[in-house]
Amino acid sequence: MDWQIAGFLAVDGFTSGAIYALLALALVLVFSVTRIILVPLGELMVYAGVTLALLGHDRVPATGALLLAMGVACFALELWEARRGTTPRRLALAAVKFLALPLALLLITRWAAPRALPLPLDMALTTLLIVPMGPMLYRIVFQPMAEASTLVLLIVSVATHFALTGLGLVMFGPEGWSAAPLWDASFDLAGVPLSGQSLAIWASSLLLMLALYLFFSRTLPGKALRAVAVNRLGARLIGVGSAQAGRLTFTLATAIVTACGMLAAPLTALTYDGGFVIALKGFIGAIIGGLVGYPLAAAGALLVGLLEAFASFWASSYKEVIVFTLVLPVLLWRSLASHGRHHDDEEEE
Amino acid sequence: MAAVDRRVLFAFVALVLLLPLLPVPDYWISLLNYIGLSSLVALGLVLLTGIGGLTSFGQAAFVGIGAYSTAYLSTAWGLSPWLGLAVGLAITIVAALIIGAVTLSMSGHYLALATIAWALALYYLFGTLGFLGYHDGLSGIPALTLFGVSLGDARAMYGLIWALVLLALWAARNLLDSRPGRAMRALKRAGMAEAMGVNTVWLKMVMFVLAAVLACTAGWLYAHLQRTVSPSSFGLNYGIEYLFMAVIGGIGHVWGAVLGAGVFSLAKEFLRGQLPALLQLQVNIEMIVFGVLMVLLLQHARTGLWPLLARFFPVPPAAHAPAQAPALPRREKPKAGEPLLEVKGLRKEFGGLTAVDDIDFQLRAGEIVGLIGPNGAGKSTTFNMITGVQAATAGTVRYRGETISGLSARQIVRRGIGRTFQHVKLVPEMTALENVALGAHLRGDYRPQGGVLASMLRLNRAEEAKLLHEAAQQLHRVGLGDCLYQPAASLALGQQRLLEIARALCGDPALLLLDEPAAGLRYREKLELAELLRKLKAEGMSILIVEHDMDFVMNLTDRLVVMEFGRKIAEGSPAEVQRNPAVLEAYLGDAI
Numbered sequence: 001m002d003w004q005i006a007g008f009l010a011v012d013g014f015t016s017g018a019i020y021a022l023l024a025l026a027l028v029l030v031f032s033v034t035r036i037i038l039v040p041l042g043e044l045m046v047y048a049g050v051t052l053a054l055l056g057h058d059r060v061p062a063t064g065a066l067l068l069a070m071g072v073a074c075f076a077l078e079l080w081e082a083r084r085g086t087t088p089r090r091l092a093l094a095a096v097k098f099l100a101l102p103l104a105l106l107l108i109t110r111w112a113a114p115r116a117l118p119l120p121l122d123m124a125l126t127t128l129l130i131v132p133m134g135p136m137l138y139r140i141v142f143q144p145m146a147e148a149s150t151l152v153l154l155i156v157s158v159a160t161h162f163a164l165t166g167l168g169l170v171m172f173g174p175e176g177w178s179a180a181p182l183w184d185a186s187f188d189l190a191g192v193p194l195s196g197q198s199l200a201i202w203a204s205s206l207l208l209m210l211a212l213y214l215f216f217s218r219t220l221p222g223k224a225l226r227a228v229a230v231n232r233l234g235a236r237l238i239g240v241g242s243a244q245a246g247r248l249t250f251t252l253a254t255a256i257v258t259a260c261g262m263l264a265a266p267l268t269a270l271t272y273d274g275g276f277v278i279a280l281k282g283f284i285g286a287i288i289g290g291l292v293g294y295p296l297a298a299a300g301a302l303l304v305g306l307l308e309a310f311a312s313f314w315a316s317s318y319k320e321v322i323v324f325t326l327v328l329p330v331l332l333w334r335s336l337a338s339h340g341r342h343h344d345d346e347e348e349e
Numbered sequence: 350m351a352a353v354d355r356r357v358l359f360a361f362v363a364l365v366l367l368l369p370l371l372p373v374p375d376y377w378i379s380l381l382n383y384i385g386l387s388s389l390v391a392l393g394l395v396l397l398t399g400i401g402g403l404t405s406f407g408q409a410a411f412v413g414i415g416a417y418s419t420a421y422l423s424t425a426w427g428l429s430p431w432l433g434l435a436v437g438l439a440i441t442i443v444a445a446l447i448i449g450a451v452t453l454s455m456s457g458h459y460l461a462l463a464t465i466a467w468a469l470a471l472y473y474l475f476g477t478l479g480f481l482g483y484h485d486g487l488s489g490i491p492a493l494t495l496f497g498v499s500l501g502d503a504r505a506m507y508g509l510i511w512a513l514v515l516l517a518l519w520a521a522r523n524l525l526d527s528r529p530g531r532a533m534r535a536l537k538r539a540g541m542a543e544a545m546g547v548n549t550v551w552l553k554m555v556m557f558v559l560a561a562v563l564a565c566t567a568g569w570l571y572a573h574l575q576r577t578v579s580p581s582s583f584g585l586n587y588g589i590e591y592l593f594m595a596v597i598g599g600i601g602h603v604w605g606a607v608l609g610a611g612v613f614s615l616a617k618e619f620l621r622g623q624l625p626a627l628l629q630l631q632v633n634i635e636m637i638v639f640g641v642l643m644v645l646l647l648q649h650a651r652t653g654l655w656p657l658l659a660r661f662f663p664v665p666p667a668a669h670a671p672a673q674a675p676a677l678p679r680r681e682k683p684k685a686g687e688p689l690l691e692v693k694g695l696r697k698e699f700g701g702l703t704a705v706d707d708i709d710f711q712l713r714a715g716e717i718v719g720l721i722g723p724n725g726a727g728k729s730t731t732f733n734m735i736t737g738v739q740a741a742t743a744g745t746v747r748y749r750g751e752t753i754s755g756l757s758a759r760q761i762v763r764r765g766i767g768r769t770f771q772h773v774k775l776v777p778e779m780t781a782l783e784n785v786a787l788g789a790h791l792r793g794d795y796r797p798q799g800g801v802l803a804s805m806l807r808l809n810r811a812e813e814a815k816l817l818h819e820a821a822q823q824l825h826r827v828g829l830g831d832c833l834y835q836p837a838a839s840l841a842l843g844q845q846r847l848l849e850i851a852r853a854l855c856g857d858p859a860l861l862l863l864d865e866p867a868a869g870l871r872y873r874e875k876l877e878l879a880e881l882l883r884k885l886k887a888e889g890m891s892i893l894i895v896e897h898d899m900d901f902v903m904n905l906t907d908r909l910v911v912m913e914f915g916r917k918i919a920e921g922s923p924a925e926v927q928r929n930p931a932v933l934e935a936y937l938g939d940a941i
Contacts, residue, residue, distance in 0.1 A: 037458060144648050150458050151404055155596065156647050158406060158589055163640025170632050276585075280465065287462065317477045324470035331463055332451040 007192035009309045015198040015267070016281075017305020018205040022260045023282025024301040025212065026253040028294055031286070032229040033249040034242075035150050036142055039157045041257045042279025043164035044137075048130040048261030049270040050168075053177035055113055055122040062171035063129050064102075064109035070136040071102035077139065098136075105129055119180065127258055134254025135247040142250075143243050161276060168272030176269025179262070201263045208259060209298065212252075221248060277320070281308070284327050290334055300330075354662055365511050369504040379503050380614065382574055385510040387610035389567040391594040392517055392603060393560030398592070399600035400525065401556040402537040403457050406588045407464030408564040410471040413583030414441050415568025417475060420487040420578045425480065430493050434569045438562060445561035449554040460557070468585045475580035486579030493573045506574045513570070514607070517563060520805035521603045526667040527804030528793045528816060529555075531783055534776055541774035543758045544736065545856070546791040548798045555801055564591075586636075593643050599655025601778075608655050613639075668783050670821035670833060674814040677792050680765055682859050682889060683749060685715035689860055689891050690735070695744035695754075697730050697915075704730045706915035707744065714859070717882065717892045719902035719923075722912035723935055728895045729771065731912070732864050735893075736768050737761045748860070763791055767853030771864040771895075773845045777838030781829060781848055784837045786820040788855030823851040827881055843874030847881065854885075861885070861892045867901045879905050899936065903927070911935070 023041065030038040047063050054061040075098040082091060105128055112125060141160050142153070183196030216222040228235040228245040236242060257279075264270065264278070285301025304323060311322045369378055390408050398404040418440060419433025448467055452460040476484045492501035493509065500506050524530045532552055535542040539549045572578050590613065598609020620635040646653070683689055690712040697705040705727040712718045722728050733739040735746050737758040746754040753761055762768070767788070775784050791797050794812040803809045824830055827847045832840060837848060846866055853861055863882075867875050875898075882892060882905060896902050902909060902923070909926045911919040913935040919926050926932050 037462070141644050141648075148647075150456065151398075151402065151461065152647060152651070154458050154461055155404065155592065156644055159593070159640050159643035159647070161640070162586075162589060163637050163644070166634060166636025166638075166640060170634065170637070173632075277469070280469065283462070284466065287459075318474075320473040321470050321477060324466045324473070327463060327466035328447070328451055331455075331459060334459075335451055335455050 004191045005313065007189070009313055010306065011192060011194060011198055013306035013309030014302065015201050015305070016308060017302035018201050019260050019264050019278070020282040020285055020301035020305050021298040022205055022208060022256050023279055024285035024289070024297040025209065025294060026256040026260075027279070027283055027286045028289060028297045029212075029225075029256075030249050030253045033225055034142065034146070034153075034246050036153045037150075037157055038250075038253065039154075039161040039276070039279065040137070040164045041253060041282075042275030042277075043161060043168060044130060044133060044254055044275075045257040045261040045264070045278065046168060046270050046272065046275035047133070047164075047171075048126055048258040049179065049265035050172050050177045050261075050272075051129055052122055052126045052262045053179040053265050053270070054172075055109075055117070055125065056119070056179050057177075058114050058116055060110055060113040061129070063133075064106040066167060066171065067129055067133060067136075068099075068102040068106050070133060070140065071098040074098040074136050074139045102132070119182065123262055126262060127255070130258045130261070131251060131255050134250040138246050138250040143246060146242055146246060165273050165276065168275075172272050174272065176271040176274070177265070178267075178269045179265035181266040182263070197263075197266050201267075204259060204263055208256060212256075212294075215252075225249060281305075281323060284323070284330065287327065287334065288330050290337075354664055357662055362515060365515065366508070369507045375503060378507050380618065382503055382507055382510055384607075384610050384614045385507075385514045386567045386571055386574075387591065387594055387614060388514050388607045389517055389570075390564045390591045391598065391606035391610050392514075392521055393563035394592055394595040395598075395600055395603055395606045396521060396524075396533075397556050397560040398595060399602070399605070400533050400536070401553055403453075403553055403557065404461045404592065405464040405557070405560065406461060406585065406592060407468035407471075408560065408591045409583045409585065409587035410464075410468040411441050411445070411561045411564035412568035412571065412587070413471060413475060413578075413580070414444065415565035416572040416578045416583070417481055417487070417568075419569050420490050420572045421481060423491050424487050424489055430491065430569070430573055433572075434566070437565050437569055441561045441565040442558055445558045446554065449557045453550050453553045453557070464588070465585065468583075468588050472580055472584050475583065482579075484580060486577065488577035490572050490576045490578070492576070500573070503574070506570070510570055510574070513566065517566075518603050518607070522667070523807045524801065524805045525603070526813075527800070527809050528786070528790060528795075528812060529799075529801050529804055531776075531779065531787050532790055534779060534783075535787055538774050538776065540738070540758075541770065542787075544738075544762055544768055544770075545787050545852070546759050546762045546797060548759060551798050559801075590639070593639055595653075596643060596646060597653055599653030601652060602655045602659065604659075605653050605655035608658065609653065612654065668780065668786070668813070668817055670782055670817040671814045674818035675811075677789065677815050677819050677857070679857050680859065683714040683891075685713075685889065687714045687749075688712075689714045689716075689749060690893065691745075691747040692731075692735065693745050693747070695731060695734055695746065696742045697727070697734060697739065698742045703915050705734070708910075708912070708915075708917050710910045710917065710920060712860070712891060712893055714891050715886065715889060716907045717886050717894065717905060719906040719909045720893065720895045720912065721897060721899065721902055721909055724897060725914075726897075726912040726935075727915040728897070728912055729864065732862065732895045736766070736862060762856060762858075763797075765857070765859040766862060767856045767858030767860070768862040769846070769849040769853055769864055769866060771868065773842065773849060775837040775845060775848060778836055780834050781824060781837055781840065782817060782820050782833045784848060785823055785851045785855050786816050788823075788852035789816045789819055789857075791856065792816065792819070820851075820855055823854045824848075826854065827851045828877070841874075843870050843877070846870065846874075846878065850881070859891065861890055863892060863894045863896075865896055865898075866894065867896060867898050875901055 026041055027038060030036055051061040051063045075094055078094040109125060141156060181197040182200040185196030187194040216226055224240045225245055225248060228240055232242055281304050282301055284304050286297045288300025289297030308319060308323050312319045390412060394408060415437040418437030419430050422428040422433040422436060423430050448463050452463045475481055481487060492499050500509055525534065532542060532547040533556060536549055536552060542549050594609035594613040595606055597612055599605025617635055620638055621633060688711060692708055692710050695705055695708045708731055720728050720731060734741045737756050741754050745752050748764060748766065753764065793800060793816060795803060800809060821833055824833055827850055829844060829847055829851065832844065840848060866878060870878065886892065894902060906923060908921065909923055910917060911926055911932050918931045918935060919929040
């Protein structure tokens with residue numbers, strides 16, 4: 001291998017690593033606040049990527065209809081809970097949030113899809129379609145069982161992944177979809193080709209991470225989420241509800257993976273079941289950070305991206321095997337690092 | 350077991366085994382074969398998840414190891430399928446031990462995550478290795494022969510598969526109804542189990558290996574049933590489906606595995622076969638249906654289907670105390686007055702806060718000593734340091750001359766120190782008898798953490814008789830002689846506290862440590878408890894009580910140690926302590 005190939009692989013590794021890093025941050029965020037290991041973030045990422053790709057191909061993405069269906073389910077849950085009394089204002093608000101807005105988005109999508117709108121508009125529409133799915137998913141699946149053990153939440157999370165993958169197959173079919181690049185340029189860095197898309201991914205990742213940092217250190221909702229992450233009960237006592245925190249966390253995490261999906265869609269053809277494997281690579285990064293540390297998680301995810309890139313050069317067919325086997329030494333390291341430290345075993349009563 | 354249940358069970362077993370002799374269509378036999386294989390895998394998950402509180406999404410990978418081992422050895426080398434089974438099991442056990450070793454000392458979800466990664470890695474590996482036929486896999490696998498009879502057709506395989514399923518169910522039920530099995534059922538309360546002498550990390554490992562072995566065996570059967578293997582049958586989605594089966598059937602019951610495998614497989618057949626035609630669908634919607642179904646089930650009916658069915662076959666508790674049994678060996682007890690427990694300079698700091706500040710006290714054999722003080726005085730922290738739950742910052746605890754500070758809870762109970770918990774920690778679904786027998790975990794015939802295989806094969810009857818007899822005696826001793834077969838959850842709090850004392854007594858301790866035994870008790874219950882403790886003292890037991898209820902300890906203890914703000918402020922007989930100005934101030938404030 002000469003340095004030119006090494007440079008090429010490094011660019012490749014940092015590009016996918018940046019996406020894994022964002023996924024890792026989203027996973028750590030959700031886990032630290034809600035104790036949910038949100039496996040279906042991978043599917044939401046694919047939904048975003050494929051929605052953008054379909055809009056780019058002037059086709060109507062079925063995610064608009066899915067959003068409305070989820071909205072109807074949320075509204076039904078609200079109605080069911082309202083049987084013990086509610087205010088008309090609350091119901092009207094729920095109707096607007098869960099029925100009117102998704103319906104409006106569905107109609108806009110139908111209108112906009114056949115027209116070749118500029119890419120930024122497609123991206124805005126994709127964001128509006130996918131991001132609300134996060135809090136809706138929390139409302140439908142996780143809010144009713146927020147107090148369950150981490151293990152039960154993980155099984156539910158995997159069940160949700162199953163359902164969303166199946167929905168992906170129904171919505172997008174078995175073929176892969178890729179979108180037009182954000183920045184269709186190409187540079188030459190001392191012999192190493194550098195695409196505009198890679199630069200766009202790096203810049204967006206850095207911007208998103210900076211935004212997250214500012215959100216958590218400078219804003220009240222950000223500080224509230226950190227409080228919930230540290231002590232759920234204590235936070236509730238001072239007025240930060242776990243349901244609120246859950247919805248906000250899911251919104252943020254979905255926004256991050258929506259960005260991931262739209263950034264990744266031009267790189268590779270996204271399939272209905274491809275999100276899981278991509279999310280898992282972010283996951284390995286998150287585990288390196290012990291599921292709680294943000295900078296370590298991001299660094300771990302970058303490492304996964306680099307490892308994957310270099311493994312594909314030396315042993316291309318063993319690429320996935322190497323990346324997923326990496327989890328064992330990483331866990332061993334975590335296990336040794338946590339050894340001797342007192343940790344509460346979750347005890348179910 | 351009552352006669353009617355036995356009849357139902359026999360009828361079921363006979364029906365299952367005789368089915369292929371009846372004119373049942375081949376389609377159903379084949380479907381039942383796959384249900385049998387899935388039952389084996391799901392049974393492992395019932396043990397792991399329902400009993401042990403751990404989970405694995407990677408069981409399909411172990412199925413794959415079982416299938417590929419025999420497929421490769423029998424096609425490429427022409428070796429016996431039985432050797433294939435042995436090799437498959439060996440690889441499975443080593444893999445499970447490695448995965449378990451790196452994850453089981455951490456929180457439960459790490460094992461689940463590791464199994465996801467492991468399943469994916471192995472799936473890709475199967476498709477990458479040339480000698481395993483890449484993505485096409487291996488074919489031309491020979492049929493099994495058993496006693497010279499070829500099991501080439503599905504009906505013949507049916508007999509072997511279901512015989513193994515029934516055998517595995519029998520072994521699993523035997524295991525759960527045994528000393529190691531009761532320890533496994535206590536694993537979700539790991540702190541309590543450790544205090545009974547259970548090595549929880551090792552037992553979790555045993556359960557993970559058992560589940561993996563069941564999956565591997567199913568894979569071996571699968572290879573010789575299907576006669577061809579390819580990676581696609583062992584993907585992560587199958588691993589997830591096995592877990593779904595166990596959850597649907599009832600994750601807490603061995604029969605739930607069979608029920609879940611049956612319901613899931615039939616539903617899958619329907620969703621793949623009839624439903625698409627019925628609704629004129631172009632794609633499979635089974636993933637959506639199963640995913641949504643699982644979410645609903647976990648939200649609303651976490652115990653699965655088996656409890657609904659089990660209502661029609663009420664099963665009496667399996668563990669029964671025999672009227673007579675050889676006595677368990679007892680440890681040599683200290684003579685009255687001999688120094689038993691010496692606490693010297695014991696100290697605990699949390700950051701800048703000193704919770705326990707150089708505490709000294711002694712307890713002699715045959716004494717009841719009370720450690721009292723207002724809330725936040727550091728009593729519980731002192732108690733936790735003596736019982737090995739928390740490490741001391743400085744100071745020593747000596748027991749019968751031996752330093753025990755720094756030892757784990759498990760090592761401390763082994764030396765003859767029994768304990769109860771401030772918040773009662775019982776296994777609610779086990780009977781009082783079974784809960785108390787847990788206290789005798791270290792007194793079995795086998796190695797403390799062993800006896801698993803013997804229990805599965807029911808070779809442990811002598812051990813069981815002795816342990817259960819002892820447990821019953823201890824229950825009689827604390828006055829719960831008529832609650833032997835009631836589930837612990839159905840007892841009143843006062844009875845549950847007595848149950849905890851009986852459980853501690855079952856370990857044949859020389860010293861009993863009681864953490865606020867009177868908390869939450871009604872007046873009458875307190876009197877009964879004091880009566881029991883006096884009786885135990887008369888029988889020679891030494892007792893240390895941590896309590897903040899002054900009235901309770903006043904008439905009961907020989908000596909009191911009073912703590913406030915982490916320090917010892919007084920020590921002496923109850924009468925002396927009652928007159929001590931520092932104690933009065935601590936309890937009643939500056940007004941005095």
